[in-house]
Amino acid sequence: QVQLVESGGGLVKPGGSLRLSCASSGFTFSDFYMSWIRQAPGKGLEWVSYIRSSGDNIYYADSVKGRFTISRDNANNSVYLQLNSLRADDTAVYYCARGPFSRLQPYWGRGTLVTVSS
């Protein structure tokens, strides 16, 4: 069955960095776009970034452009999100997701919490 497992969250000071990882299994990873979606406490869902299977089509939300970098390793079925210059408003649960742009069922991981605080 499809599984997505995020890791790498934690407490970091403003201006700091973190690298989130998402390990996937149960599907042909290289056939799909992969995404990071976040949800700040008490807020709605925000699509942060996505990357095409070949790595040549990447999207970033305006709120993270220039600070976050998405990447993937198709050999290891993993997608990553490098978070730099973190701010308090980056505090959120970050979810890894399969998609977008596929007609097959979307899948999400359970999320990893990033807290930015001094």
Add this chain to the structure above:
Amino acid sequence: EIVLTQSPGTLSLSPGERATLSCRASQSVGSRYLAWYQQKPAQAPRLLIYGASTRATGIPDRFSGSGSGTDFTLTISRLEPEDFAVYYCQEYGSSATFGQGTKVEIK
């Protein structure tokens, strides 16, 4: 970018009643790339519907999705106590966006 507007913001209903949630897109959603999620406090969103009308694995048949183009609907035929939650629509065919959510609360 496609903007999704959900209505109403809050729906107050009793168990056993029918719930109808709306999601309107600012442009046509191609090939029905529209999904619905349910979220309860401190839980990850749970996929209910994708492709506008296909129930996800394990989702009870009281949940149904319909619509095309710019107007989509999630219907819960008879509310169970566990259905009181926040519901989000998602477009994933062109601009990857979410609606702002509809809260279904107990009346």
